[in-house]
Structure formats: structure tokens, C-alpha cells
Amino acid sequence: MKALFLALLIAAPAAARNTIGVYRSWGAFRDAVPARCYAIARPVTAGGRSTGWASVATWPGRGLRASLHVRLSRPRDRSAPVTLTVGERRFDLAANGLDAWATDGPSDHAIVTAIRSGRSMSVEAVATGGRPFADVYLLAGAATAIDAAALGCVR
Template sequence: MKRLLALAAASLAGLGTGTALARDSLGVFGTWGAFRDPGVPRCYAIAMADKIVGRKQEFQPYFTVGYWPARNIRAAVHVRLGRRLSPGSKVIVSFPEANFALTTGQADAWPVDQTANAGILAQMRSARTMIVIARGADGRTFRDSYRLGGAASAMDAAALGCANR
């Protein structure tokens, strides 16, 4: 729980969405947490990537599914990568049953369209793990791995936390 709270605070500060102290915990489900930031307002499910001993990281990688009721945004996927990306780099979210391409920033990625976003969410509800694959600025490929036990419950808690707001 402490790791998820620290990650929630860091993600809020990094996205410039207000004070990290304004968030409310909606629950912890396996390695996933759900939070509400009433000041924005927004809710999100979030998990940190599994730690890989000895791997160079510039950032704490995490995966979020966010809801912004005032903007009419529901279940928007966002990935914070562990390293800066090579210019023009592709990022792939890989599941045992499907792969999805993401559009990128310097160390962030999002689905290329709503169809990919919906496909990622569907896979997150049924798969046990997902891997985010990218090429770092140093030209080396890296992977961030996520366990999905609890992801569906965290996404549902985040959706309910911002319902009718």
C-alpha cells in the first residue's frame, strides 16, 4: 500500500494535476490501486512495473487507466516508461493473446486510437500479465512487466469513484 501511495503521489506531481495530498484511496487490489483526486476531478487505477534487479531506470515505470468526468474521458490508458525513448521509437503493449502499438512522448505512451485503448482494457481484464516493450534513447530495447491480478477491480473502483461527478 505504501508503494502505491508513493507512486500515486509521484504520478500526480509529474502530471501537474494538483497536489498529491488531495487524492483519496479507493482501494488496493493485488498490485493495483485505485485513487480519486477530487480537486481535478479525476480517478485512476495504477500499478508499478515489476522490479528488475540490476536494470537501469531513469523513472519509476507505471501504468494507469484514468477517468476525467469533466472532460468526458473514460478509461484512458497511459504508460510511464522506465527510460527515455529513442526518437521515433515504437512502444508495444504485449499480452499472450494480442499486441498493441502506442504513440509516444519522451518517456510516456498512449494508445494510438480508441480501438487500441479498448483492446488493451479488454486484455487487461483477462490476461495475467502484460509487457510494455520499447527502445530507449541509448538504442537498447527494454521491457516493463506488469502483473494484472487486481487490475480489473482497480479499474472498476476508479470508474465508480468518478461516476456521476
């Protein structure tokens, strides 16, 4: 699992990133500039692709706390919706290109609450060309990583 997070570190810009910890399938990190802390994971199933991730971030300078951001594993049809599912709960996400996020603060809160208690989540969309796909994430360790990231930005 640690190799997975090394890949995340290599793929993302390296701006003074500090590892807070790795918790099962999720990692928690702190960036100094811009000041932010986040829990992040790669999908376990993404149609054979190694791209894509889901994160829950705290940005003190922007007043954001526990804010969801998803990078889809493939380009989506821009006219098709993006849906996140955790257990029986389904959430419509706002999206722009490869990126998706909660539509508002209450939705962010509801999604993160569901992630904290769920076993897995999927993000479904339709790829360019009309083929549906789903990025599936295991949620073991997500709650601990989210908490560690939030605490990492208290300093």
C-alpha cells in the first residue's frame, strides 16, 4: 500500500509535501504552500487505468473544511452527470472535465459523513464516446486519514 502513496506523491506536484500518515487504503498529507491538508486515495477499480483519485481536504486560507474533490480516471462526456455512491446513498456531483466535487456545503458534509462510515464508494460517469465507467474506492482507513488531515492543519 505504501507504494501506492509513493505513486501519488510522484504524480502530484511536490510543493513541500509532508506525510502525516498512511491508513489502510488512504493517506493523509500536509502542504505548506498553499496551506492545506488532505486525505487521498486511488481507486481500486478504474477500468484498468491507474489515474484518478478522491480527496477530502481542509484549506484554512479558503475557509474550507472536509471538502471533497474527485479526479476521474478518464475524460467524461461533459453532458453526462457524475454520481457518487456510498452504500445506499447517492450524490450528484458538480463536474468540469476530469474534476468533480460536491455541489454545496451541506452536500459536502453529507458525502464526508457517508465516506466516514462506508465500506466502499463509487464514482460513476459516462466517458467521452458514450461508455459508462465507475471508479471504485475502498473506504477502510478513510475516517482516520480525514481526521489526521484535519488535525494536521490545526497547527
